[in-house]
Amino acid sequence: MKPTPVPLLALAAAAAILAGCAAPNTTGVTATVAPDEYGVYQQYLQADNTRLARQVLLGNVRTDQTANGLLRARLTLTSARNKSVQVQYKFVWCDANGIEIDPDAEPWHVLTLEGRETRPVIGVAPSAAAESFRIRIREADRSKKYIH
Amino acid sequence: MKSANLLLLPAAALAAALLLAGCATTIDYGDPTSTKPLSTDFGSSDLQQTATAMVDSMLATAPLPADGHRPVLIIDPVKNKTMQHIDTESITDSIRTRLIRSGRFTFQDRTTEASLQQELAYQQQAAANPVQFGQQVAAEYMLTANLSEIEQKFGRVTDVYYKFTLNLRNLRTGTIDWADEKEIRKTKVRSIF
Numbered sequence: 001m002k003p004t005p006v007p008l009l010a011l012a013a014a015a016a017i018l019a020g021c022a023a024p025n026t027t028g029v030t031a032t033v034a035p036d037e038y039g040v041y042q043q044y045l046q047a048d049n050t051r052l053a054r055q056v057l058l059g060n061v062r063t064d065q066t067a068n069g070l071l072r073a074r075l076t077l078t079s080a081r082n083k084s085v086q087v088q089y090k091f092v093w094c095d096a097n098g099i100e101i102d103p104d105a106e107p108w109h110v111l112t113l114e115g116r117e118t119r120p121v122i123g124v125a126p127s128a129a130a131e132s133f134r135i136r137i138r139e140a141d142r143s144k145k146y147i148h
Numbered sequence: 149m150k151s152a153n154l155l156l157l158p159a160a161a162l163a164a165a166l167l168l169a170g171c172a173t174t175i176d177y178g179d180p181t182s183t184k185p186l187s188t189d190f191g192s193s194d195l196q197q198t199a200t201a202m203v204d205s206m207l208a209t210a211p212l213p214a215d216g217h218r219p220v221l222i223i224d225p226v227k228n229k230t231m232q233h234i235d236t237e238s239i240t241d242s243i244r245t246r247l248i249r250s251g252r253f254t255f256q257d258r259t260t261e262a263s264l265q266q267e268l269a270y271q272q273q274a275a276a277n278p279v280q281f282g283q284q285v286a287a288e289y290m291l292t293a294n295l296s297e298i299e300q301k302f303g304r305v306t307d308v309y310y311k312f313t314l315n316l317r318n319l320r321t322g323t324i325d326w327a328d329e330k331e332i333r334k335t336k337v338r339s340i341f
Contacts, residue, residue: 066208068252088183105246107181107196124204127250141184 028138029053033061033073034094035132052139055081056113063133071125073133079113086112086140091123093130102126110140188308188334190234190295198312199242201330207250210316210326213288221247221316222256222287230297230310240293243314256287289325290317304338 027048036042041063047053061075071093079085088108093101105126113119123133183193213219223244226236237259247253271278291314298309309331316326 068207068210068212068250070207070250070252072208090181102249104180105249107193107200108183109197109200110183110193122204122208124207126246141182 024139024141025049026138026141027052028136029056029058030134030136031058031061031075032134033063033132034098041132049139052087052137055079055085056087056137058135058137059118066124070128071130071133073123073125073135074120075135076118076120077111077113077137078118079116082115084112084114086110087137088140089121089135089137092134092136093125093127094132094134095129096131098132101130108138185334188299188306188336189232190230190297190310194310194332194334195239195242197332198330199239199246202243202312202314202328203246203250205328206247206314206316206326207252209328212252218252218254219289220254220256220285220287221289221291222258223291224293226293226295226312228295230295231299232297234295236293236295239295239312240291243291254285256284286319288319290319291315292317304340306336306338308334308336310334 029049029052030046032044032046033041034044043061045058057078057080059076059078061073064072064074066072073091077087077089088110090108091106092103093106095101111119111121121135123135125133181193181196183197185191185193223240226239228234228236244255248255268279268281293315294311294313296311296313298311300307310333312330312332314328315324317323318325
């Protein structure tokens, strides 16, 4: 007797519905830019989400001072995909002791990168106490959990 | 055939139980900086992204007095030209808070003027060392802002475009010394079912 395809279909439907309710992957890529003992800015990259790290590349990380004497971070995000990819990024500013300034004050920003596109990202420190920064990048939450 | 149906029933029940458990109504604390869009309305994340973008731009490029003193600003309520009810004072509050925390600007506040006048009047009668009238520092710049919306609908698609414009007006000369805009586009595609 030929096996009935109904259980397979039911499983596929359940998988599709569960995918809609699944928790999104909130790990990402974090670049830390901090001065070393000689005052030269060094960058460290931590890729927790290797899929995202392959899709979106960080580059041209620069730091300078604004006219108002605040630390400014400039970098580029490049998509390595041919399709558009939406990411979220957030700056985290740290003082001379590496302590985070105003942890909840910086929101996540949404950025859509078209295929192979490079976009500049600029952040200005919230206060003159900032000496180093981190930028966190994660995948945009595309789950349909709350949308009716 | 009958045995296959007998197996299918518990499997379906298990799948249904899993689904119901995973997608049941829940209440939880969330991230206040979350960017999860729930609708095309102007949301908290839009407010935060607008405020930080405006302040970052202003801190980076707004002209400051040559003598290095902290300019005194006053912020005008945002003109809400959208079709929605938005607490625009909340946007200006966020912008003002970030600018004050940067340590580069000071602010006058007209929204609490009635309470201030009441307190000063009370001091004149009751206090031993009342604050004298006419000692306030005058604002040198005024921040004015507009929030506008363009909504388009076609079939199942709703597309909403928001534009927030912030101007820094020099009260002495009347000129706009700095301005910037933040644009946000939100798109909703309604499900077929």
